[in-house]
Amino acid sequence: MSLSRAETLINKLISNKLTGEELSELLEGINSEKDQQKYSDALEIYFDYLLRQNQPNGPGENGHSQSENDST
Template sequence: MSLSRAETLINKLISNKLTGEELSELLEGINSEKDQQKYSDALEIYFDYLLRQNQPNGHSKGENDST
């Protein structure tokens, strides 16, 4: 499955590989009512990934917590 343009731009932003032109495109997309949902979805995917990476064995924080 190929990434959407919003996902590609978000990934480049996160990895610090965004060009000035791409940054302008990203900012335009974020400010566009028509495109905001695409950027919101791309960021949600990334943050969900980060949360999963920080939870050992895929458990939510507090699950099986003996403290």
């Protein structure tokens, strides 16, 4: 599946590869009522990705995280 223009611009912004023209396009999109949802969705996808990357190793066997299982 190809990325939307909003996702492409957000990804370029995050990787510091956004041109001046693309920055202007991104800012126009963020300020445009009809395009705001696209940018909001693209940012939500990125933030969800960051949250998943920063999760601990996941729940233990009994459904609790490893730190909850430690009694020390």
